[in-house]
Amino acid sequence: MLDFKPEDIVGDYKEAVLDLYGGLRRLVFYTEIEIPYPDGKLIVSTTDKNGFITHVNKAFVEMSGYSEDELIGSPHSILRHPDMPSVAFKDLWDTVNRGEHWQGIVKNLRKDGAYYWVKATVIPNIRQGKIVSYTSVRRKPSRTKVEECTKLYASLK
Numbered sequence: 001m002l003d004f005k006p007e008d009i010v011g012d013y014k015e016a017v018l019d020l021y022g023g024l025r026r027l028v029f030y031t032e033i034e035i036p037y038p039d040g041k042l043i044v045s046t047t048d049k050n051g052f053i054t055h056v057n058k059a060f061v062e063m064s065g066y067s068e069d070e071l072i073g074s075p076h077s078i079l080r081h082p083d084m085p086s087v088a089f090k091d092l093w094d095t096v097n098r099g100e101h102w103q104g105i106v107k108n109l110r111k112d113g114a115y116y117w118v119k120a121t122v123i124p125n126i127r128q129g130k131i132v133s134y135t136s137v138r139r140k141p142s143r144t145k146v147e148e149c150t151k152l153y154a155s156l157k
């Protein structure tokens with residue numbers, strides 16, 4: 001996964017070390033700048049069974065700040081924001097691995113250190129009874145939900 005570079009960051013930033021799945025650690029730089037979810041757009045990505053990105057749409061590329069080449073083949077935790085509690089992602093993976101849909105509000109970290117909130121629906125793609133991949137479709141979350149989750153996630157950290 002790509003390292004954060006100070007020259008990519010817009011504005012004052014803080015640093016955090018994320019402990020990711022499989023013993024992976026990542027130093028991230030993050031700012032207090034929020035980029036509003038673009039009206040009327042769906043942000044879509046697909047991963048393989050292990051959460052490595054296999055497909056992204058144009059809106060995903062635009063919002064994340066990464067190029068398509070940087071995204072394809074990276075773990076989806078490339079967008080992991082330090083304010084997100086790991087229990088949210090445990091719930092996501094437990095739910096989709098049971099073959100069910102997961103819906104939740106996620107704060108994502110962009111390449112430039114800013115963040116954006118999404119309302120995500122993650123579904124397992126099942127072929128001949130087996131999960132072959134996962135797709136997430138994101139929409140604009142309500143401000144009320146974002147405020148609720150800001151408090152909830154801070155309490156879960």
Ligand SMILES: Cc1cc2nc3c(=O)[nH]c(=O)nc-3n(C[C@H](O)[C@H](O)[C@H](O)COP(=O)(O)O)c2cc1C
Nearest residue numbers: 020021047051076077079080081089122134135136
């Ligand atoms: C289809 C799909 C989409 C995902 N989208 C995101 C996302 O937008 N942001 C994010 O932080 N994690 C997302 N995840 C969860 C990550 O795979 C990962 O679990 C999370 O970032 C936490 O990292 P960790 O599991 O390495 O601790 C997604 C997972 C799947 C299967």
